[in-house]
Amino acid sequence: xxxxxxxxxxxxxxxxxxxxxxxxxxxxxxxxxxxxxxxxxxxxxxxxxxxxxxxxxxxxxxxxxxxxxxxxxxxxxxxxxxxxxxxxxxxxxxxxxxxxxxxxxxxxxxxxxxxxxxxxxxxxxxxxxxxxxxxxxxxxxxxxxxxxxxxxxxxxxxxxxxxxxxxxxxxxxxxxxxxxxxxxxxxxxxxxxxxxxxxxxxxxxxxxxxxxxxxxxxxxxxxxxxxxxxxxxxxxxxxxxxxxxxxxxxxxxxxxxxxxxxxxxxxxxxxxxxxxxxxxxxxxxxxxxxxxxxx
Amino acid sequence: xxxxxxxxxxxxxxxxxxxxxxxxxxxxxxxxxxxxxxxxxxxxxxxxxxxxxxxxxxxxxxxxxxxxxxxxxxxxxxxxxxxxxxxxxxxxxxxxxxxxxxxxxxxxxxxxxxxxxxxxxxxxxxxxxxxxxxxxxxxxxxxxxxxxxxxxxxxxxxxxxxxxxxxxxxxxxxxxxxxxxxxxxxxxxxxxxxxxxxxxxxxxxxxxxxxxxxxxxxxxxxxxxxxxxxxxxxxxxxxxxxxxxxxxxxxx
Amino acid sequence: xxxxxxxxxxxxxxxxxxxxxxxxxxxxxxxxxxxxxxxxxxxxxxxxxxxxxxxxxxxxxxxxxxxxxxxxxxxxxxxxxxxxxxxxxxxxxxxxxxxxxxxxxxxxxxxxxxxxxxxxxxxxxxxxxxxxxxxxxxxxxxxxxxxxxxxxxxxxxxxxxxxxxxxxxxxxxxxxxxxxxxxxxxxxxxxxxxxxxxxxxxxxxxxxxxxxxxxxxxxxxxxxxxxxxxxxxxxxxxxxxxxxxxxxxxxxxxxxxxxxxxxxxxxxxxxxxxxxxxxxxxxxxxxxxxxxxxxxxxxxx
Ligand SMILES: Nc1ncnc2c1ncn2[C@@H]1O[C@H](COP(=O)(O)OP(=O)(O)OP(=O)(O)O)[C@@H](O)[C@H]1O
Ligand SMILES: [Mg+2]
Numbered sequence: 113x114x115x116x117x118x119x120x121x122x123x124x125x126x127x128x129x130x131x132x133x134x135x136x137x138x139x140x141x142x143x144x145x146x147x148x149x150x151x152x153x154x155x156x157x158x159x160x161x162x163x164x165x166x167x168x169x170x171x172x173x174x175x176x177x178x179x180x181x182x183x184x185x186x187x188x189x190x191x192x193x194x195x196x197x198x199x200x201x202x203x204x205x206x207x208x209x210x211x212x213x214x215x216x217x218x219x220x221x222x223x224x225x226x227x228x229x230x231x232x233x234x235x236x237x238x239x240x241x242x243x244x245x246x247x248x249x250x251x252x253x254x255x256x257x258x259x260x261x262x263x264x265x266x267x268x269x270x271x272x273x274x275x276x277x278x279x280x281x282x283x284x285x286x287x288x289x290x291x292x293x294x295x296x297x298x299x300x301x302x303x304x305x306x307x308x309x310x311x312x313x314x315x316x317x318x319x320x321x322x323x324x325x326x327x328x329x330x331x332x333x334x335x336x337x338x339x340x341x342x343x344x345x346x347x348x349x350x351x352x353x354x355x356x357x358x359x360x361x362x363x364x365x366x367x368x369x370x371x372x373x374x375x376x377x378x379x380x381x382x383x384x385x386x387x388x389x390x391x392x393x394x395x396x397x398x399x400x401x402x403x404x405x406x407x
Numbered sequence: 408x409x410x411x412x413x414x415x416x417x418x419x420x421x422x423x424x425x426x427x428x429x430x431x432x433x434x435x436x437x438x439x440x441x442x443x444x445x446x447x448x449x450x451x452x453x454x455x456x457x458x459x460x461x462x463x464x465x466x467x468x469x470x471x472x473x474x475x476x477x478x479x480x481x482x483x484x485x486x487x488x489x490x491x492x493x494x495x496x497x498x499x500x501x502x503x504x505x506x507x508x509x510x511x512x513x514x515x516x517x518x519x520x521x522x523x524x525x526x527x528x529x530x531x532x533x534x535x536x537x538x539x540x541x542x543x544x545x546x547x548x549x550x551x552x553x554x555x556x557x558x559x560x561x562x563x564x565x566x567x568x569x570x571x572x573x574x575x576x577x578x579x580x581x582x583x584x585x586x587x588x589x590x591x592x593x594x595x596x597x598x599x600x601x602x603x604x605x606x607x608x609x610x611x612x613x614x615x616x617x618x619x620x621x622x623x624x625x626x627x628x629x630x631x632x633x634x635x636x637x638x639x640x641x642x643x644x645x646x647x648x649x650x651x652x653x654x655x656x657x658x659x
Numbered sequence: 660x661x662x663x664x665x666x667x668x669x670x671x672x673x674x675x676x677x678x679x680x681x682x683x684x685x686x687x688x689x690x691x692x693x694x695x696x697x698x699x700x701x702x703x704x705x706x707x708x709x710x711x712x713x714x715x716x717x718x719x720x721x722x723x724x725x726x727x728x729x730x731x732x733x734x735x736x737x738x739x740x741x742x743x744x745x746x747x748x749x750x751x752x753x754x755x756x757x758x759x760x761x762x763x764x765x766x767x768x769x770x771x772x773x774x775x776x777x778x779x780x781x782x783x784x785x786x787x788x789x790x791x792x793x794x795x796x797x798x799x800x801x802x803x804x805x806x807x808x809x810x811x812x813x814x815x816x817x818x819x820x821x822x823x824x825x826x827x828x829x830x831x832x833x834x835x836x837x838x839x840x841x842x843x844x845x846x847x848x849x850x851x852x853x854x855x856x857x858x859x860x861x862x863x864x865x866x867x868x869x870x871x872x873x874x875x876x877x878x879x880x881x882x883x884x885x886x887x888x889x890x891x892x893x894x895x896x897x898x899x900x901x902x903x904x905x906x907x908x909x910x911x912x913x914x915x916x917x918x919x920x921x922x923x924x925x926x927x928x929x930x931x932x933x934x935x936x937x938x939x940x941x942x943x944x945x946x947x948x949x950x951x952x953x954x955x956x957x958x959x960x
Contacts, residue, residue: 118844125754125844128746129763135811136766139773139781200677208671209678219937220682226933227688227926228872230899234922235688237906238695264684271681297670325774328874328899332906353776360780360879376777387772391765460838497840507835510854523849524840569835576839 147373155374171340176375181341182349187323189259198270206278225268233332236261253334256345261329266319273315277308314393321386327353352379409476411436411610417471419452426452427634439611441621444631450614454582458499477579497524500578504585506565514553517572539575543567544597562589583613599624630658695919708920713885720917724887728895731888733870739810744817752825753843770815779879782808794892800882803891809876813866824858861940868932874899898925
């Protein structure tokens, strides 16, 4: 009887594995089938000549160029805020904090990483309301606010990956610096950070991927469907994931719908590419430090 | 009498590097064969070749043959897939170098494998468990705390629990990888006398690092060095402690 | 030549300040939400927001249907995702360690990298029509649609956390059970899973938290009618979607306050889940997380 139930279980596990593979490939094929033909210069720039569009001489109306710029700016700004703070914080947790401090600050990081992104967006929105009530009655949501909120969203990844990368270095390697008379910071700067750089880098890349695909935060902090390229960092902006969301709900005709598939494909290429780099970096880092235990 | 295990021309490679080569060895029922040799010489690997446990490790290759001759039941080369893997491993019991208790209660450590692999239930189950625990002289120490976690036992008790677990499954061949390594002198002596009692019923292959222990329990000693069997000794060679030590020193 | 290094103490202080940022952020999120919820505690604000009716035109601002919606959605999604997640773990951990397992693992990792909006987008065109034809009445934007999509979204998280925990088990456990003649599936059922129960439970709760915090799937697929999710095929609204919808459209003050209440409820729910995870399996944050969070462990979108 046990044998039979075991057999059934084995069958079910294979079923779930194969099912998952089918879902993923199905999703990819579906998007490629519907979207690949639309990936042309016109998708990005509409009727505007691409050179003029890129240099910002003339606005783009039909294309997704403003959304691409919006997403790039957003990712750039939020990483500029989050990466230094995240890495520094990771270093502190891995190399300076006592185990009790590590547990305490670590639990804060976990809380932050558990916070739903819509709550992060709401936080940004309430900050604007707060500013309106207090110092600046004309405060508006915009690119900078969105970048700050996204930075908070990706901060935990950065902290945890840098922390893990540094903590994963073997004791043997850790002691090389001090043995050579390095001070604590010198050891971190010249031995630990170089050794941990791949792990940290893969964390940064994943954070970038995360920043580029989040929609809930920007939904509340200044993304709009049509605005062109933002003029300054306080301006409203467009973004790729929001464009997809918007097109799913509001497409007026078949062409717009096809554009939706193409944009989805573009975003998937982008995040997939980032993901692949991070994965490879990480694999390398892991193999380097892996210690297997055998009987 | 025919041997229960016949290993011929066995070669085991990890990552393309031969860890055991050219091994020929036969084990007879009713006798304890002790395997000695320097650390890293391949003793554990040889043991694991007999229940095909090496296959767990990545990039391990095994060549040659290991034939089992179990009374009226099975006869053949285990590497030819003639015996289902789980049957093979149930008939060839193994105790590891370090105690490997399951993170469950003491009782469950013994009963669960019986339920799963043999299908025992009810009073037969408790009976077997009690008998096995008594055999390894652990019963008196744990009979009041059968439900507490096996991890709370001391190292030596854990090792005896592992032995009991294997005995409860009633194998025909016993592979013991330094079964007394984590035991104090007294419990080691108890395990030794237990082994001497058990040897009537089983074919035993044990690893030992202690020459005096080897002398006490072994009917035959095989010396392994750098993956090769370089010497065999029987009781006669061990009778005189001086000659035995001389032989061993020459071997190492 | 002598190189002057910045004083060690300053560096340590600087790094410490960076570590404090997350704590400051989380505390200010909580305080700001509470601050904007304060007006609710005067008059009958509280009872008006925690009621079962959302009809802004009649001055009804109850968010309880959305709470029910969030709970129903996340529990259902977990229920759909959990069994196959365990199946996949079993497959890659004990049953197939070859090429297929590797493909499955890489795909699982890859799935965590697919933007949520894409799952939602594809689901609108693939799943919605099928559910619509299945239910006869209704638009296809329903609890079931959202739950299935969300299940696909949280599946890789659960798989990866469980898998990491299984890999962390002492390899001797597998070896010992195999040596007793356990088949791979028996090893999993009787030894490995029981030994990793806490980790598996924590993974499930983690998936639940992610499902609860997700906005886009329910926004795109649930239909967003502010009503109690009475059946699998009814349209409903989650707390997260509610926040997004109201902030984008309404501007009456009590409507806003209901949004802050929704935000606070959501925050507290997820924080409570976080606490439960810590209590269940304190290693999960220390170890398992580290490897999985690189795959967006708790990302909520
Ligand atoms: N899983 C494995 N992967 C790679 N090499 C292995 C593996 N297991 C054992 N080896 C190698 O095989 C050789 C023999 O190992 P084995 O464990 O059999 O030695 P041993 O004689 O039991 O040593 P000890 O007395 O220390 O237990 C060693 O060089 C070891 O490094
Ligand atoms: Mg050994």
